Amino acid sequence: xxELIHLEVVTPSGPVVSEDVDIVSAPGxxxxxxxxxxxxxxxxxxxxxxxxxxxxxxENYLMVSGGxxxxxxxxxxxxxxxxxxxxxIDVDRALRAKERAEKRLxxxxxxxxxxxxxxxxxxxxxxxxxxxxxxxxxx
Amino acid sequence: MPSLKDVKMxxxxxxxxxxxxxxxxxxxxxxxxxxxxKMEAFRPYAGKFNEALRNISANMKSSQFALMQxxxxxxxxxxxxxxxxxxxxSFNTNIIRMSERLxxxxxxxxxxxxxxxxxxxxxxxxxxxxxxxxxxxxxxxNFQMFNARAIAQDVAANFIAGxxxxxxxxxxxxxxxxxxxxxxxxxxxxxxxxxxxxxNTAKSGQTGAYIxxxxxxxIMDVLLPLYTNVMxxxxxxxxxxxxxxxxxxxxxxxxxxxxxxxxxxxxxxNKARQAAITGELMDIVGGAEALKG
Numbered sequence: 001x002x003e004l005i006h007l008e009v010v011t012p013s014g015p016v017v018s019e020d021v022d023i024v025s026a027p028g029x030x031x032x033x034x035x036x037x038x039x040x041x042x043x044x045x046x047x048x049x050x051x052x053x054x055x056x057x058x059e060n061y062l063m064v065s066g067g068x069x070x071x072x073x074x075x076x077x078x079x080x081x082x083x084x085x086x087x088x089i090d091v092d093r094a095l096r097a098k099e100r101a102e103k104r105l106x107x108x109x110x111x112x113x114x115x116x117x118x119x120x121x122x123x124x125x126x127x128x129x130x131x132x133x134x135x136x137x138x139x
Numbered sequence: 140m141p142s143l144k145d146v147k148m149x150x151x152x153x154x155x156x157x158x159x160x161x162x163x164x165x166x167x168x169x170x171x172x173x174x175x176x177k178m179e180a181f182r183p184y185a186g187k188f189n190e191a192l193r194n195i196s197a198n199m200k201s202s203q204f205a206l207m208q209x210x211x212x213x214x215x216x217x218x219x220x221x222x223x224x225x226x227x228x229s230f231n232t233n234i235i236r237m238s239e240r241l242x243x244x245x246x247x248x249x250x251x252x253x254x255x256x257x258x259x260x261x262x263x264x265x266x267x268x269x270x271x272x273x274x275x276x277x278x279x280x281n282f283q284m285f286n287a288r289a290i291a292q293d294v295a296a297n298f299i300a301g302x303x304x305x306x307x308x309x310x311x312x313x314x315x316x317x318x319x320x321x322x323x324x325x326x327x328x329x330x331x332x333x334x335x336x337x338x339n340t341a342k343s344g345q346t347g348a349y350i351x352x353x354x355x356x357x358i359m360d361v362l363l364p365l366y367t368n369v370m371x372x373x374x375x376x377x378x379x380x381x382x383x384x385x386x387x388x389x390x391x392x393x394x395x396x397x398x399x400x401x402x403x404x405x406x407x408x409n410k411a412r413q414a415a416i417t418g419e420l421m422d423i424v425g426g427a428e429a430l431k432g
Binding site for chain 2: 008010011012013014015028029030033040041042043044045067068070072077079081
């Protein structure tokens with residue numbers, strides 16, 4: 001059996017995941033990256049997106065929003081503002097949020113409201129990540 | 140001797156008060172449970188966060204980050220976190236008194252002081268001093284990370300812009316249900332985390348080997364503002380839990396005091412009743428004697 005790496009996902013409202021897994025793939029600063037057991041010490045910021053970890057041949061998906069992650073001593077720790085697993089995601093709500101954000105973005109362009117645009121963009125990214133994760137997770 | 144009716148009414152009044160304090164006690168107990176769970180859920184995040192920050196900042200010059208820049212201190216900002224509501228014993232008063240002492244100390248040193256008040260109680264108390272730069276009220280009841288973020292961002296922006304050279308954070312830390320103490324924390328500039336004995340000799344060798352993505356500097360740019368959020372959020376969580384714990388104790392005391400008062404009043408009532416009966420008996424006996432005569 002392959003070696004395992006300990007994965008921990010911690011959010012301000014409590015730890016979400018704490019288990020030994022085969023591989024973790026996450027949306028890092030420079031794109032998605034994968035981490036296997038005994039990875040070198042590593043620190044990266046995390047973008048909004050989908051986190052995938054494989055355990056016993058089964059893939060699990062999590063939607064994470066901004067934060068950072070640290071790898072050391074065969075342990076990978078994600079500190080993110082929020083993390084949701086596929087079945088927790090309300091697809092309808094994410095779809096509505098996506099539409100709302102897209103509409104806002106279209107409007108904001110004409111008004112050139114920078115702050116609102118940034119906020120809408122973040123909302124759109126979150127909605128898209130949620131949808132992606134929800135789609136991949138087993139029902 | 141007060142009249143029977145007066146005492147009776149007083150007893151009813153005190154009984155009603157005790158009903159209210161008892162209910163408030165129970166409400167606080169329930170809310171405390173919620174606040175405590177919220178606080179405990181946040182602890183691992185805060186702990187891991189500090190650990191990571193210590194790892195990175197260990198081999199970095201503090202002067203290159205705006206939030207870590209130590210300047211000559213001319214103005215000090217005090218961030219006071221209290222609750223929105225009263226009726227929780229001396230909890231808020233203690234925090235306010237500590238802030239005031241701090242304020243006087245800085246002013247005695249010839250530094251200017253500005254205040255940022257979170258919670259109605261601090262705001263109301265310090266309003267007359269005219270030193271409040273910003274206030275956040277009516278959020279302590281139900282706050283989220285983003286409330287803390289807004290406050291932290293405002294304070295940090297003011298610090299970077301030079302509005303304050305040092306920021307102190309005063310809040311009520313939650314030690315146990317029976318104990319909440321006001322605490323002062325150095326907030327800004329962020330001190331490069333103490334090179335504590337055990338922490339660094341072991342870790343400094345390791346830190347150098349980290350792969351950073353993006354560069355350590357850029358990561359710090361993200362981490363430092365997050366760190367301020369974590370500090371503010373933590374203070375708010377502690378104040379939230381402390382408030383309910385303090386109110387629970389205060390209301391428990393009030394209910395007990397009510398019981399005592401009711402006991403005393405009942406004694407007075409019984410005495411007055413007895414006196415009235417004795418008086419009436421005397422009248423009857425007196426009347427009978429007179430008829431006999």
